[in-house]
Amino acid sequence: MRIDIRNVSFAYDAKSPVLRDVSLSVNTGQAIGLIGPNGSGKSTLLRLVSRGLRPDQGSIQLNGKNISDFKTRDIARCLAMVEQQRTIGFDFTVRDVVAMGRLPHRSRWSSESRTDREAIERAMCWAEVEDLSGRSVRTLSGGEGQRVFLALALAQEPEVLLLDEPTAFLDLRHQLSFLSIVKDRIAAGLTVMLAIHDLTLAAQIADLLAMLGNGLVACEGSPEEVLTMENIRTVFDVDAVVGQHSDPKMLYVLPALAGK
Amino acid sequence: MTASSRRTTRWLLTGLVVLTVGSALVGIAIGPVLIPIQRIFASLLRFETGGLSTIQEVILWQIRLPRVLLGLLVGAGLAVSGVTMQGLFRNPLASPYILGVASGASTGAALAILLAGGFAPLLPVGAFVGAAIAVLVVYGLARPGNRTTEVFTLIMAGVAVGSFFSAITSFLIFLSSGGEKLSDVLFWIMGGLGRANWTVLAILSPVVLISIGAIFCFARDLNALALGEETAQHVGVNPETLYRWLLVLTTLLTAASVALAGTIGFIGLAIPHIMRLLMGPDHRRLLPASALAGGCFLVWSDLLARTAFAPAELPVGVITAFFGAPFFLYLLKAKKARF
Numbered sequence: 001m002r003i004d005i006r007n008v009s010f011a012y013d014a015k016s017p018v019l020r021d022v023s024l025s026v027n028t029g030q031a032i033g034l035i036g037p038n039g040s041g042k043s044t045l046l047r048l049v050s051r052g053l054r055p056d057q058g059s060i061q062l063n064g065k066n067i068s069d070f071k072t073r074d075i076a077r078c079l080a081m082v083e084q085q086r087t088i089g090f091d092f093t094v095r096d097v098v099a100m101g102r103l104p105h106r107s108r109w110s111s112e113s114r115t116d117r118e119a120i121e122r123a124m125c126w127a128e129v130e131d132l133s134g135r136s137v138r139t140l141s142g143g144e145g146q147r148v149f150l151a152l153a154l155a156q157e158p159e160v161l162l163l164d165e166p167t168a169f170l171d172l173r174h175q176l177s178f179l180s181i182v183k184d185r186i187a188a189g190l191t192v193m194l195a196i197h198d199l200t201l202a203a204q205i206a207d208l209l210a211m212l213g214n215g216l217v218a219c220e221g222s223p224e225e226v227l228t229m230e231n232i233r234t235v236f237d238v239d240a241v242v243g244q245h246s247d248p249k250m251l252y253v254l255p256a257l258a259g260k
Numbered sequence: 261m262t263a264s265s266r267r268t269t270r271w272l273l274t275g276l277v278v279l280t281v282g283s284a285l286v287g288i289a290i291g292p293v294l295i296p297i298q299r300i301f302a303s304l305l306r307f308e309t310g311g312l313s314t315i316q317e318v319i320l321w322q323i324r325l326p327r328v329l330l331g332l333l334v335g336a337g338l339a340v341s342g343v344t345m346q347g348l349f350r351n352p353l354a355s356p357y358i359l360g361v362a363s364g365a366s367t368g369a370a371l372a373i374l375l376a377g378g379f380a381p382l383l384p385v386g387a388f389v390g391a392a393i394a395v396l397v398v399y400g401l402a403r404p405g406n407r408t409t410e411v412f413t414l415i416m417a418g419v420a421v422g423s424f425f426s427a428i429t430s431f432l433i434f435l436s437s438g439g440e441k442l443s444d445v446l447f448w449i450m451g452g453l454g455r456a457n458w459t460v461l462a463i464l465s466p467v468v469l470i471s472i473g474a475i476f477c478f479a480r481d482l483n484a485l486a487l488g489e490e491t492a493q494h495v496g497v498n499p500e501t502l503y504r505w506l507l508v509l510t511t512l513l514t515a516a517s518v519a520l521a522g523t524i525g526f527i528g529l530a531i532p533h534i535m536r537l538l539m540g541p542d543h544r545r546l547l548p549a550s551a552l553a554g555g556c557f558l559v560w561s562d563l564l565a566r567t568a569f570a571p572a573e574l575p576v577g578v579i580t581a582f583f584g585a586p587f588f589l590y591l592l593k594a595k596k597a598r599f
Contacts, residue, residue, distance in 0.1 A: 052490045076496030089350035089486040090541035100484050104496035108477065149491075156495065 001063050001078060001159035001191050002028050003049065008058035010044060018044045020215040021058070026208065028159075031182075031192040033206030035199060035226075037236050040212040042195035043084065046162045049193065050081045062160065076104035080153035081162040086145070094132040094140070094148050098124055101155030120155050126181050127151035142169030150178065154185070161185065163194035167201060179205045199240075199253040203227055211235050223251055269545050272538060276552040280332070287328040287559045292570060293319050322457070330456040330464070330520065331562050332555035335527055337468045337517040339554025341510040342528030343535075343547055344475055347482040348506050349411060356514040356528035359418040359507075363425035364394025365518040370432045370445045383448070384460070384519040390425070391515035397421050399507075411503075450575030451522030453562045464516050471513040472551060478506060479543040486541065526580040527554050530588045537591050557584065 005024045011017040019041045026032045034042040047053045049060055051067055060067045067075060080101070088097070101123065102116040112120075124130050127150045132140065137148060146169050153161060163182070167175040175198075183205060186192055196202045202209060203223035210220040213235040219226050232240045232253070241254040289295050295316050303312055303320055312320065341356035349358070357363075368390020369383055376382040401417040429449070436442045481502050484492040489499040514528075535550045561579040568574060 047490070050490070050494060052493065072493060072498040073496035076494060079494075081490075081494045083488075083490055086488050086491065087350075088488070089347070090536065092483070092486060092541050096483075096542065097487065100487065100495050103480060103484055108480065152487075152491075153494075 002026065002061075003160060003191060003193065004061040004064070005045070005049070006059050006061070008045075008048060008055045008060060010041075010048060010053060010055050017056075017215055019048075022212075022215075022217055023058075024210055024217065024220065026191055026193060028191055029186060029189045030208060031186050031194065031206045032208040032210060033202040033223075034193065034195040034210050034212060035197070035202050036212035036218070040235075041215050042212055043164050045212070046081065046164050046193065046195055049160075050079065050162055051075065073104050076156065078158055079160040079162070080156040080158035082146070082149045082153050082164065082166055084164040084168065086149065088137050091136045091138055094129060094135050094137055094151075095120070095124075097137050097148055098129070098151045098155050101152040104156065119157055123151045123154035126154055126184075128177065128181075143171060143174050146170060147174070147178065150181070158190070160191045160193070163192065163196075165195055165197065167196065167198065175201065199227055199232075200251070203251040203253070227251060227253055269539050269549075273545065273549055273552075276549055276556070280552050280556050283556045283559045284328050284332065287331065287563050288320060288324040290563060290567060291319070291324060295320055295324070326458055326461055327453050327456040327562065328559055329461055330453050331559040333461075333465055333468045334453070334517045334521045334524065335531075335554035335556070335558030336472060336551035337513045337554075338524065338528040338558075339531040339535075339550040340472050340475055340547055341513045341517075342554075343532040343543065343550045344478075344482070344506050344510045345528075346532055347485060347543060348503065348510075349415065350486065351415070352533065353529075354415075356510060356517075357422070357523065358415060359398050359511065360394040360422035360425060361391045361511060361514045362518055362523040363422040363429070365391040365515065366449050366523060367425045367429045367432070368393070369448050369519075369522070370429050373441055373444045373448065374432055374436055384455075387448075387519040388515050391511075391518055394421050394425055395511050395515070447575060448522045451524035451577040452565065452573065452575055453521055453558075454573065455520060460520055464520050467512060467516045471509045471516075475506065475509050475513075476547055478502060479547050482506075482543040483541075521576075523577070524558070524580060525577045526584045527558060530584050531557060534588055534591055 003026045005022060008019060008022045009017060010019045022045065024032065034045060036042055044053065048055050049067070054068070062078065098120050099112065099116070102112070102119060106113070106116060124133065127147045129144070129147050129151050132144060132148065137145065140148060146166065150166070161182070166178055170178055179201060182192060194205070196205070206223065208220065209223050209226040211218045211226050211231060218235045219231055227242055229240060229242050232238055232242070239256045239258065241256060243252055243254070245252055285297050285300055288300050289297050293316060295312065299312050300320065303317065338356050345354040345356060345358055346352060348354070365387040368386040368388070371390070372382045372386025398414065398417045398421050401421070402413040433442060433445055436445065481492070481497045484495050484497040485499065485502060492499055531554045532546070532550050535546055535553055539545050539549050557580065558576070561583070562576050565574040565576040565579045
């Protein structure tokens with residue numbers, strides 16, 4: 001599913017706009033990484049696409065249809081999001097929480113169908129949370145919780161997945177396994193938009209990067225085009241070494257402590 | 261939820277249904293005049309009229325049955341509205357009275373008693389109007405701002421408006437300078453099922469039953485809301501619609517209960533927690549379980565309230581808290597509950 005963000009502006013309070021006239025497009029089966037310093041509007045942009053917020057100006061479209069024209073339930077059938085912070089009321093089990101991903105696909109009174117059950121089990125398997133099935137979500141570590149919410153989002157069988165700092169709480173192995181799960185889904189046609197701080201991981205997961213600064217898209221393009229020493233210095237105010245590792249072929253960013 | 265725990269909850273629910281029917285029969289049977297349980301059936305189903313004396317018939321039909329039914333309705337209403345408020349605000353301290361409904365109703369009832377004297381029908385009307393005014397003020401105060409702050413403002417406004425109306429009630433009690441009216445007001449504030457009759461039931465039961473039924477329809481949405489407003493929205497539940505509907509329904513439910521039985525404490529706060537400890541957090545089972553348990557609990561409490569010091573009648577709120585609170589504390593310790 002294609003996402004088009006057209007001339008979107010947003011301000012939490014009128015004096016300091018968070019996003020100014022932002023336009024971005026992502027094609028079906030592509031991943032776009034939103035990078036930029038704290039407060040540059042990455043999460044805000046994701047929340048605008050997920051309809052958690054409403055743009056002051058401009059429009060956001062999924063496959064050419066304005067998102068404000070979708071019903072809440074209809075948009076939940078094609079778009080899922082893993083948020084940054086969550087508090088969970090009450091002692092639901094991991095299985096219960098993942099099963100909630102099926103809500104938009106079920107009628108109010110129907111019980112879990114075979115399709116539902118398969119989607120739930122598949123999602124739990126992808127996110128590697130089968131072992132946690134019966135655990136209370138309140139007893140999970142940050143990283144386990146993150147994977148459970150990925151499973152919830154995947155159980156929705158979305159066409160678009162929004163991820164806000166998905167690797168923030170994860171250890172190295174789970175950062176990579178989380179992103180490789182997402183990468184598999186992208187290969188299967190999922191469109192992904194993610195906000196991410198780790199530039200090296202961003203370069204590996206995303207087809208496109210959009211570097212945000214001061215509420216504007218400072219630059220966008222392939223990781224090679226966006227992740228340059230000049231761009232990082234301008235937007236992040238940081239000196240970094242950007243290099244290409246030849247085998248395996250990958251781009252890396254090494255931030256350097258100032259004064260050295 | 262695993263298969264075994266699902267079976268447990270099914271047993272618990274069945275048990276609660278049986279318990280509710282049993283409680284109702286015991287509530288009808290016991291009092292100053294005993295009515296044998298096997299004859300209650302016969303009379304209720306109109307098989308025969310010979311089994312009971314005329315006095316027993318009158319007591320059964322005009323006093324006990326309406327009283328037990330009122331107990332079931334009010335208990336269920338308070339418990340369901342408590343579950344809903346706790347789910348909606350995701351706050352374990354939320355109760356049906358959190359938005360100032362009880363305080364407004366008390367002020368309305370006190371005014372009705374003090375101004376209209378012995379004219380009984382005015383009391384529930386006064387209470388309902390008082391409750392409605394209090395809630396309207398709370399909503400009016402909490403309207404502006406975005407959704408998240410709105411919920412907090414709502415709770416804060418509820419506390420403030422509640423205190424304000426309590427002050428007015430206290431002032432009215434002070435003005436009444438003792439006497440019979442004062443004890444009327446106090447007894448009403450402490451709550452009781454003594455006003456039960458068929459007229460009251462005819463008015464109350466549709467409101468309570470329809471509200472409870474409508475709230476049951478939102479059970480899945482309440483589950484999703486436990487994950488937070490944004491996640492709920494991502495799985496297709498519109499939090500704004502949910503708040504709007506459920507606040508109206510719980511207010512109706514609470515105001516109707518309070519108008520007819522006074523402010524009965526503890527049920528709306530603790531029954532939801534007790535049921536959550538026993539059944540788990542899934543609102544699809546928690547709501548019906550709480551409705552049944554709340555009804556049973558109030559019927560038993562009322563039975564004790566009217567028999568323990570007969571012919572004097574204790575305010576039923578004394579019983580609900582006196583027996584409910586220790587049981588709740590026991591469960592908290594035994595189940596090591598997390599909220």
